[in-house]
Amino acid sequence: MSQLDDLYRRVIMDHYKTPRNRGELDEGSVTVNLNNPTCGDRISLQLQIEDGIVRNARFTGEGCSISMSSASMMTDAVKGKTAEEAIQLADKFSSLMKGEAVEFDEYEDIEALSGVNKFPARIKCATLAWNALRKGVEHQHGKHEGIEQ
DSSP, X not given: XXXXXXXXXXXXXXXXXXXXXXXXXXXXXEEEEEEETTTTEEEEEEEEEETTEEEEEEEEEEOOXXXXXXXXXXXXXXXXXBHHHHHHHHHXXXXXXXXXXXXXXXXXXGGGGGXXXXXXXXXXXXXXXXXXXXXXXXXXXTOOOSOBO
């Protein structure tokens, strides 16, 4: 195993064992519930979006280290971003999962998940939280139906 692989594994396990932003937000937030039946991952993402800015993001759920660490990283990365910037981050993450070279300048922990693309069955684990983010932001902009609020 290379030093970079070892570093990435440590970053993923750190987010898994000590998740950032785990918990629930007060009322008034958008809640998106998604699951990955293939792996058994499930997430409940809550977003507080005010004036087009993601003011807060929290999650609950359970799943493998990849899905839970990805949720931890994503919630950290989108706080303070505009809704458009949050969608752009989700797009960049999608490109990362396709094996494209992408850099996350402000939040490089996300790059630790770059090796997931070598395991196609695990891509759904990594993208679960990001898909929830996209649905929540789109719902907030009136583009998505069926989301709890």
